[in-house]
Amino acid sequence: MNFFEYIKDKRFFLGFYVMIMIFVSLTMLVSVHSIPIGNILYIHIGCGLLAILYIVLGYFYKRKFYVNLHDMIESGLEDIGSLTPHIQNHQQMLYVELLQKMISNNHAQLQKLYDEKRDQQEFIMAWIHEVKLPIAASRLLMENSEGKSIEYLVDKLEDEMDKIDHYVEQALFQSRTDSFAKDYFITDIPVKQVIHKSVKKYAKLFINKGIRFQMEIAGQVVHSDSKWLGFVVDQILMNSLKYTNEGGEISVRFEEDRKERRLVIKDNGIGITPEDLHRVFEKGFTGTTGRLYGKSTGMGLYLAKKLAAKLGHDLTIESEAGEYTRAIIHFPKIRQYFQFDEH
Structure with a gap:
């Protein structure tokens, strides 16, 4: 910032100063008879010099802050937050805090x-x-x-x-x-219809591996989107088929209590080791079973968990290595679908 730009920023102060001096001069002329014009002139000169001194000193005092701020803008560095100028007053502090917050948000x-x-x-x-x-x-x-x-x-x-x-x-x-x-479109979805569609899609895998399928679902319905809920069920069922040995069994049942409804998909496959169980929903995580039974993207359960959350549901996994794996989709009974997580 040069001196002329600083003067421009002080235009309201200068305008106010001129108004004050005019008011003082008129007051002296009206209230005091035969006051020498020289006295009024001396007052104007003295106050003018003080005002000029105030402006000049203020310019040199604040110039360092504005020069540093200009250097930050022109630096071209990615981490300009480390070049924050020295703060001289509360107003500058607010500017710097705003700048740092914008930089932080931008980095995030x-x-x-x-x-x-x-x-x-x-x-x-x-x-x-x-x-x-x-x-x-x-x-x-x-x-x-x-x-x-x-x-x-x-x-x-x-x-x-x-x-x-x-x-x-x-x-x-x-x-x-x-x-x-x-x-998405939230409506009443017959659970049995979603399961039938998913089982039909993977019917050949059931037959080829000789896996028995049991379902304990009557006419229960849940509030969800049929397409996205179907995708969640597909990922769970595909995992069960992949990690259940020939002649195994996959069962589906529906549970309900005062707080929620639950869709439980259980298989008697190889299960999940305790050290892997808490990481099955991580993006790209394949775990011990994924490495032993072939390369996997590790995205199936991650996507299922993410989409279940967007629908306002929850997905949990229970398992015991060598015994079973149980995937549970939770449907809370109190819903406010317009508050879905969209991140």
Whole structure:
């Protein structure tokens, strides 16, 4: 800030000073007879010199703050918060606090965008490796098709296509979670209908692995969105099928008490180790079972948990290694759907 810009900022003070001096001069002329004009002139000169001295000293006093502030703007450094100028008064303190808050908020937003971009890249890389497996298996089937019946080849290719379809659907839902607020419709959903649709989608896996399915659900309904709730159930059911050995069992039942309704999906598969249980909902976490039973994106349960929360539900996992895994979707009875988490 140069001196002329400082004078411009002081225009209201100068205007007020001129008004005061005019008032004082008129008062002296009216109240005192035959007052020498020289006395009034001396008063004007003296007060004017004091006003000029006040403005000049004030300029040099505040100049350092404004010079440092200008240097911050022109520095081009990312971490300009470390260049905060020395505070001289309360007004400058408020300016600096506002600036620091804006810098902090900006850094937080940039970090959030960076984390989201990194997570998206990690998911894409893991997803590419995952989806390449059924594609490679399909090519091997075609290359080694000699001597195999058409029915056998079609059956195997259909299995691989189902895997690809599952991964593509997972990627699509991952890409749409940010626009969730514009893409849901809460209504009464028959639980049995959602389960039937999901079981039908994975019917071939049930048959091929000889897994028994039991359902204890009558006509119960929950307040949810059928598409997004269906995706949550799909992820849970797919995990159960993946980690349940041949001849195993998956059961679904509906529970209700005074506070909530619960959809419980249980399998007697390999279970989850105690050290992994508290991390199953972390993004990209595959755990011991994921490493032993093949590479996984580690996104299924993460997305299921995230979408359940957006719907106002909750998702919890109970398990004992080598015995069972129980996934529970909680539906609180007191709902205010317009307060959904949209982050």
